[in-house]
Amino acid sequence: MVNFRITVLNLLLTSCLSHLAANAQQTLSLSNYTYSPTQTAVGTLRATGPVSRLSLRGPNAGLFTLNKSNQLAISPKAAKTATPWYDLIVEGQTASGSVRDTFRIVKDEFIRNQVVAHRGAWKQAKTSENSITALQNAIRLGCMGSEFDVHMSADSVLFVNHDATIQGLAIEKTPSLELAKIKLSNGEPLPTLEAYLTEGMKQNRTRLILEIKTSTMGKERSMALTERVLQTVNRLKAQAWVDYIAFDYDVCKKVKALNPDARVAYLYGDKSPEQLAADNLFGLDYHFSVLKKNEDWIADAQKRHLTVNVWTVNDRETLTWFLERHADFITTNEPELLLSLLAN
Incomplete structure (x- = not known):
């Protein structure tokens, strides 16, 4: 009788799990x-x-x-x-x-110029990079996009910061309650991804260019970060605003697996436009030295309907070089300078 009850319970459990799995899909x-x-x-x-x-x-x-x-x-x-x-x-x-x-x-009132403010518009304003104020500045300037970087805390809360550490703390190894105490140089708290997206979604002119940072703790955690990022974007209904970029090609492919229609660009610079197109990426986003060395990739990428972004270009001569070659986007710490070149 005991064995019979155990068998029935196992069957019921299996049925419930199957039902949950079906609904999850x-x-x-x-x-x-x-x-x-x-x-x-x-x-x-x-x-x-x-x-x-x-x-x-x-x-x-x-x-x-x-x-x-x-x-x-x-x-x-x-x-x-x-x-x-x-x-x-x-x-x-x-x-x-x-x-x-x-x-x-x-x-869709999103701006169509070529200006992506790197970590927001912070340099000329003398504020903190990757801060809410830097995002607001990029929006006010009229940038096509504001780029920012996302890491995951020890307890899986997402924070916006470029480096893997801040004020001596390794973000991935620090609980969110400790990270929430941090103040940026402009007095703002270290922003969570939720706070950053919520601010960016108050308007519909500047896109939010979200870099999923490669984990210092290994591939598995990079994948977990990727899943958490997309869950947050979906929960906040921010899909219309967000483009994704990453140095880890597996992260790029993971984003596409989770959302085949996501706009994803690759950062590292070691893949040809042909391969990016084969994997259905949105575009390439390479350091300017890579594209100067492989100038033919610009036209090749655009022929394959990939966008061409270049980072991080801060001087007038290099900005002009890429404008003359019709780069789709230029990521810069000097958005004011790039906007002035586009106005002339």
């Missing part, structure tokens, strides 16, 4: 999160796992349509309003119930 995603008055098609809704009969829910459902191919579109009237974004609930039916998610659909 049933997720919804969207191929694009923006619209404009002239481009009312948004993106294609996708379901991972056995999800069917997608439908729109919530107070904004009437502003959107979903065709048989699950292509989402906003009504022309809603697209022309001053509203910067709409939250839309999407629901799908499964064999065991329903799944739903909320997507933030953002009016």
Whole structure:
């Protein structure tokens, strides 16, 4: 009798675990999160796992349509309003119930210039790099993007900082409560990723260029950091704002595995445009010395529909060299200088 009960319990446990695993795989995603008055098609809704009969829910459902191919579109009237974004609930039916998610659909007023402020706009303003103020400065200047760096604390909280250490503390080996006590040189607290994204999402003109830092503790932790970053971006509904960059090619591929539609660029500089295109990356983001040595990669990348970003260019001569070769983006500590060159 005891063995029978154990067998029944095991069967019930296995069934519950299988049910949970199936539900865990049933997720919804969207191929694009923006619209404009002239481009009312948004993106294609996708379901991972056995999800069917997608439908729109919530107070904004009437502003959107979903065709048989699950292509989402906003009504022309809603697209022309001053509203910067709409939250839309999407629901799908499964064999065991329903799944739903909320997507933030953002009016595309993002700036199209070539200026990416490296760690925000901090140098001329004499403020702290990677601070909220540096982000606000980049937005106020009118930069296409503000680049920033993300590490994970010992207890898996995400913080924005360039180096792996700050004020003598190794971020990956320090609890978040200790890191939260740190003050930057401008008096701000060390920002969490959540605080940085929340600030950046108050506008829809400057994109947030998120670098997933390579862990000093090994590949497994880099992968865990990558997963945590995407979970945070998804939870905050920040997909429309965020582009990803990384030095670790496996991290780039992990981002694409978690979100095939994510805009991901590779930083290290040892891969040809052909390989990046084969792995469906968004672009290359190489040190200026790499692209000066391999100048043909610029045209080759763009021929393959990859974007070309270059870092970190701070002098007028090199900035001009890459502008003349039509680099898509230039990451710089001198966004004011680059903006002045573009204005002339």
